[in-house]
Amino acid sequence: MDIKAYIESGILELYVAGVLSEKENKEVYELMLQHSEILQEVLDIESSIVKLTASVSQKTSGVDTFQAIKNQLGFNDNDTKVISIAQPKSNWLTYTGWAASIVLAAGLLWTLNKNNTLKSDIQVAETQQELLETQIENSKSSLEEANTLITVLRDDNITKIPLAGQGNFASTYAKVYWDKTSQRIFLDAQGLPEPPEGKVYQVWSLKLSPLTPTSLGTIDSFTTDANKIFEIENANESEAFGITLEPAGGSETPTMEQLYTLGVVSVS
Amino acid sequence: MQLETLVEKFKQKDEKAFESLYNMYRDSMQGVIYNIVRDNDIAEEVMQDVFIKAWHNASTYSSQKGRFFTWILNIARNAAIDKTRSKAFKKSKQNLDSDFFVDILETSESLDNSTDAIGIKKFVGKLAEKCKAVIELIYFKGYTQLEASKKLDMPIGTIKTRNRNCIKELRNLVLN
Numbered sequence: 001m002d003i004k005a006y007i008e009s010g011i012l013e014l015y016v017a018g019v020l021s022e023k024e025n026k027e028v029y030e031l032m033l034q035h036s037e038i039l040q041e042v043l044d045i046e047s048s049i050v051k052l053t054a055s056v057s058q059k060t061s062g063v064d065t066f067q068a069i070k071n072q073l074g075f076n077d078n079d080t081k082v083i084s085i086a087q088p089k090s091n092w093l094t095y096t097g098w099a100a101s102i103v104l105a106a107g108l109l110w111t112l113n114k115n116n117t118l119k120s121d122i123q124v125a126e127t128q129q130e131l132l133e134t135q136i137e138n139s140k141s142s143l144e145e146a147n148t149l150i151t152v153l154r155d156d157n158i159t160k161i162p163l164a165g166q167g168n169f170a171s172t173y174a175k176v177y178w179d180k181t182s183q184r185i186f187l188d189a190q191g192l193p194e195p196p197e198g199k200v201y202q203v204w205s206l207k208l209s210p211l212t213p214t215s216l217g218t219i220d221s222f223t224t225d226a227n228k229i230f231e232i233e234n235a236n237e238s239e240a241f242g243i244t245l246e247p248a249g250g251s252e253t254p255t256m257e258q259l260y261t262l263g264v265v266s267v268s
Numbered sequence: 269m270q271l272e273t274l275v276e277k278f279k280q281k282d283e284k285a286f287e288s289l290y291n292m293y294r295d296s297m298q299g300v301i302y303n304i305v306r307d308n309d310i311a312e313e314v315m316q317d318v319f320i321k322a323w324h325n326a327s328t329y330s331s332q333k334g335r336f337f338t339w340i341l342n343i344a345r346n347a348a349i350d351k352t353r354s355k356a357f358k359k360s361k362q363n364l365d366s367d368f369f370v371d372i373l374e375t376s377e378s379l380d381n382s383t384d385a386i387g388i389k390k391f392v393g394k395l396a397e398k399c400k401a402v403i404e405l406i407y408f409k410g411y412t413q414l415e416a417s418k419k420l421d422m423p424i425g426t427i428k429t430r431n432r433n434c435i436k437e438l439r440n441l442v443l444n
Contacts, residue, residue, distance in 0.1 A: 010432030018338035019412045025334050046337050048439045049296075049407055053341075056299030056369050056408075058308055065312060066290055069319050075283055 006031070007041050016045045138226075145227055152177050152186055161241055163261035165191075174261045176241045183235045187243075189219065190228045192260060195245060201260070202250045203232060206240040208264070213242070218250040240264040275336045279326050286326075290319055293337060297344045303369045303408045304348035305357070314351050318344045345410040369400075369408050399434040406431055 014020050015028045032039040152158050163174040173191035178184075187203060195201055203216040216232050244251075245258040277285035297318060302311040321343055329339050351357055401420055405411040406427075417424045 010428040013431050013435045016335060016338055017406045018334055018342045019406060019410060026332055029332050044439055044443060045435055046335055048435060048442050050337060051442045052438060053299040054295035056303050057295040058302050065315050066287065069316050072320055073323055
């Protein structure tokens with residue numbers, strides 16, 4: 001079969017126009033499948049006719065024909081319609097919603113921050129208050145001690161015994177105010193140095209003949225006491241008072257090498 | 269997507285394929301329909317009918333009987349011609365002129381200035397009257413060879429070769 005002559009006969013143009021008989025249509029279809037040139041020729045003819053006819057179109061703008069077709073065929077595309085109408089509204093809502101939530105979030109953050117600042121302010125104030133209360137308490141007890149001391153000093157019944165520095169500790173000193181009726185002494189240890197780590201001062205009541213020391217206890221609060229005045233029970237008939245440096249906890253008998261101060265009760 | 273695949277899907281009532289085919293051929297069909305009814309609103313109405321009919325008859329189309337374009341072109345032409353035969357249409361369009369499609373091309377205001385449209389205008393301007401008449405009858409009106417040869421008072425073989433030569437010219441202009 002002469003393909004070229006077949007194409008040139010003009011039958012393919014009529015095929016695309018749709019004016020051939022059913023038998024001719026079938027013949028062309030089968031030849032198209034066998035010969036790619038024939039198929040290509042048909043495609044080209046069709047394409048040019050589509051363009052020619054389309055150029056006559058009035059292109060009625062503004063009318064959505066396909067939408068009308070879909071509506072008539074009952075295609076389920078309500079979604080698109082709803083969206084196209086609701087879109088601007090939902091956009092507006094979305095933007096407003098976002099804006100509102102951002103403002104709210106910022107507000108919450110600010111409040112939270114403010115709250116934290118206030119909390120720490122309160123904490124600072126509370127600490128300051130505690131500090132002041134402690135100071136007041138300290139002052140009160142200092143005042144009480146001072147008052148007690150004044151009473152002691154003014155009391156005629158009180159015996160004053162100065163303790164002098166001994167040996168290597170000649171530069172140290174202390175004073176004992178002995179209230180015999182109340183069976184207590186007040187030790188003014190202002191003239192003693194801070195005891196080294198692990199050591200404490202121990203106060204002794206002494207009988208002189210024979211020399212008999214009796215422990216009145218250790219001064220555990222030496223470092224922390226501001227006034228360095230210590231009230232100590234003393235029921236002994238003391239003839240002298242001495243202070244030695246002992247290992248923490250105190251000793252049974254005084255360590256004489258570490259005797260700091262010593263003073264004899266003057267017989268009045 | 270391949271045209272064959274689209275058509276196959278369309279036959280299986282695939283809405284997306286249908287829409288694609290509609291978009292491919294709507295302007296062409298609008299041109300054919302408008303050329304027959306010469307009224308935008310009526311053309312619009314016929315357009316809808318054509319594609320609705322195509323959808324309902326999708327399963328009857330067979331590529332062995334012809335091209336898909338040819339199939340829908342036939343539906344469009346027949347629907348438009350049916351419209352012109354209706355009583356209501358005859359009443360309102362008493363003086364329907366018998367101008368060819370070329371008159372529409374030459375007078376149309378809405379025709380855009382795309383390259384294709386300009387090319388076709390040029391081509392149409394150069395076309396001999398015999399070409400205009402043959403194309404009008406064969407493609408826009410769906411005349412058979414015999415009907416066209418009678419209408420134009422030409423031997424049947426002449427219609428075929430003249431049409432071939434006219435389309436050749438068209439192709440050179442719009443496809444190259």
